[in-house]
Amino acid sequence: MKRLCAAVLGAGLLMTAAALPCAAEESSEEENGKLFTSGDYTYSLMTNTNDSEKTAACIESYSGSDTDLVIPEELDGLDVIALGSYAFTSMHELETVKLPETMIQFGEYAFADCPAIKSYTVAADNPYFESKDGVLYCDGGTTLARYPLGTEPTDLTIPDGVTELGNVAFTGCVSLKSVTFPDSLKKIALSCFSDCTGLTEIELPPNLTEIGAFAFNNCTNLKSVTFPDGLRTIGNAAFAATALESVKLPEGLETIGQQAFCETKLTTVLIPESVTDIGFSAFGWGAAQNGELIMDKSFIISGVAGSVAEEYANDADAGNSFKFIAIESGKDELEAGGGIVDHHDDDRDAVTASAAEQENDPQNGVSGVVRIIGIVVCAVLILLILIVAVFSGKGKDSKKTAGQPEKTEPDKEEPKNET
DSSP states (O other): OOEEOHHHHHHHHHHHOOOOSBOOSSOEEEEEEEEEEETTEEEEEEEETTEEEEEEEEEEEEOOOOSEEEOOSEETTEEEEEEOTTTTTTOTTOOEEEEOTTOOEEOTTTTTTOTTOOEEEEOTTOSSEEEETTEEEETTTTEEEEOOGGGOOSEEEOOTTOOEEOTTSSTTOTTOOEEEOOTTOOEEOTTTTTTOTTOOEEEOOTTOOEEOTTTTTTOTTOOEEEOOTTOOEEOTTTTTTSOOOOOOOOTTOOEEOTTTTOSSSOOEEEOOTTOOEEOTTSSSEEEOTTSEEEEOTTOEEEEETTSHHHHHHTOGGGTOOOEEEEEOTTOOOOOTTTTSOOTTOHHHHHHHHHHHHHHHOHHHHHHHHHHHHHHHHHHHHHHHHHHHHHHHHHHHHHHHHHHSOOOOOOOOOOOOOOO
């Protein structure tokens, strides 16, 4: 079965994504999709859901060349309250951005691929956004919305209290080498660290529950990820096109999105019994030269028999036909990737696993002692029986000598000569 590679899938998902990283409590919606032009700006109309008489502007695109951008509060007498999904994307010369007091939300990819931005600032009376050290926050400082990539961070520490890293917050930050996450972090959103090619390993914080779609997509040098026990969701293509060689997925994980780990160096994976949904091509698929995904026929999936893991391994409709190794329910005994268990010799694995279990199981130590004691007792009993038999034989011999003639073999009778 043919599959599009992760990059193509990504483009399709990006076109349909709808989540907003920061939004006002009173949401607005676009009016009829019409576009209007005012100077260097193209905008659409938004109508307040609670009052249809109130309309505002959402900037969709900008044709100017300012490197120090001050977004206006009004366009054609309308308050500028939002930025569209692709507003100000790929502006490679843009260095500073100031949001107006009226701004309450912006789209998924606003300011994506703007590698020269050194700071974001916000008008003092804006109730939804704030700036700290040039970093843009919203939701009372709990969501890091955009990081100024022009500062070229290398070793970054996310502040305590941040619970979410917003969409495309660090996308394309090639200078980034390491990230230290706060324990408060619960969500890494859409494409947050995609194309951060300097990352080689990450340790995710203990309270993280969700990794969004494309979160670490195309981090081509990312070899190691430590997942927390509380993780519940790994989004579509979250770790696609990375250099991951092994992963240990936590028990409690529930959802693994489509192509989540495709185009990696994984050779095997242990899927926890808690997983209830696995998207197509999540494991065991790589890209061919023609841009299509192909199944790795040598890929191995381990999991509990009858679980979603086994269903995925044998899902013919999805083009899957992977070798499946059943493990005992509730056991976390393998680390995927081939680093601990060699699945290519099943007999040797079974013997090794059995020996290891016996060696590490205290119950086996007790049963071993019992077996040794039993052998000794049997040997003693056999020896006693032999001794009794010997002495019994001697007693019979002495009786014969004292009162009875000894029985001997009769002599052979010579033939008589008859005359």
